[in-house]
Amino acid sequence: MDRLQYLLQRYTNKTATPAELKELSALMDKNFEDSINKDPGLSAQQEERMKMRYQHIIASPRKEPVKTVRMRSWPWMAAAAAVTLIIVSLVVLMRDDAGIDRPLQGLAVTRVVHSGQHQAELVELPDGTKVILNKNSELRYDSATFGVSTREVTLTGEAYFDVTHDAGKRFVVKTGEVSTQVLGTAFNVSAYPGQSAITVTVERGSVQVGDLQRTFGIIERNEQIVVNVSNDEVVRLQADAQSVVAWKNNYFILDNTTFAEAAALIEQRFNVKVIIENESLKNCRVVASFLNGESLKQIVDALSKIQNATATINGDRVMIEGGLGCTATDN
Known part of the structure; x- marks a missing residue:
């Protein structure tokens, strides 16, 4: 994570110190200058409006943090996305051929x-x-x-x-x-x-x-x-x-699904038989998303670990053993 991304994250979380806010403002000014240099077609009026919006981001109080998607494996990308969103949004808003100075959209x-x-x-x-x-x-x-x-x-x-x-x-x-x-x-x-x-x-x-x-x-x-x-x-x-x-259909998504329901979906998707040894485990609910073409083993291993169970695959049979289990009243 570079310094700008770090400071933006601190600002978003409302943990930035006054010194960090000052440094962030300076870095944003530099990004502003870089954006101008990359787009020499901006008029003086457009440049001024664009700069005002950069200043607005730092000066305006925030009622809540900017909401961004957390990348599962690369948390630094969320901060990078925030930087990109700010810069792109400002450039798009400023390139208004009609000259209308629309208010900054509520980033919060x-x-x-x-x-x-x-x-x-x-x-x-x-x-x-x-x-x-x-x-x-x-x-x-x-x-x-x-x-x-x-x-x-x-x-x-x-x-x-x-x-x-x-x-x-x-x-x-x-x-x-x-x-x-x-x-x-x-x-x-x-x-x-x-x-x-x-x-x-x-x-x-x-x-x-x-x-x-x-x-x-x-x-x-x-x-x-x-x-x-x-x-x-x-x-x-x-x-x-x-x-x-x-x-x-390439994605396997379980949304507040019981283990028994998840087993049925796994059976349908992979043409296997899933046996859950611990009857109380069937009542447990799980929220999980598999979006990268995960294999049968990757899915059953991940689901089993949620409840401290173990999964064994033997041909077309999947055995899930042990686990903490849940009562019907837990759901």
Whole structure:
């Protein structure tokens, strides 16, 4: 972790000393100068507005830390992502051709989730909605307003949504000019930058797709709407939702699942028989995400260690022995 990343982390956690804040300000000024040198096309007015925003980051009090995804194996990358987010956000805001000086977006409330180049991310939103964010994708939402009257997120890339039902608060996924609205369902949205079309596919329930001017249609299970981003042409198709969302099947996700349920999922996925010797272990619940194509052994070993059990694989049989166990009242 370099010095700038360290100081940003200290600032984010509200542990920076006055001397560290002063040093951070100086380093941010240097980053500002570097950004200007890399983009000589900025006008003097744009440069001044950009500098004001850099100063605003250091001067403004923070009600809560910036929320960033913690990378499982490389914790220093979270700080690097924070640096990138600040710099990129400022440059994008400043390159406003209309000259509109928009206020700095609330860094304290905007949640930005990036999935890495080589793995997806499992995201749980404040309402309980589960999102599997595909590789090279980004999800944004405002944690201060999400769920107040509506539940709104912005997606770049591809994601699978399993939306918690709430009849009083619609769930909206924005992808450019296209919005997908639901109350509670499971669907897939593909909208990568440079892609010729935005595609919405429903696996369960129904969704409404449209833009600010019109509704393109309401689609249900195994239906799909494809919106051409260049001419707004809309095509409604029949689709095999399971095939469309096959990308997420590479990931093995257990969300508050009992060991007995996990065993059944492992049996289905790997075509094996799982035997749990300790009956009380079956009641234990586990939350785990395997997003890198983990093998049968890696998965059963990891799950067993959670409850101090041991797993043995013999051909197509998996034996899980020992473990602390749980009673039904523990859940």
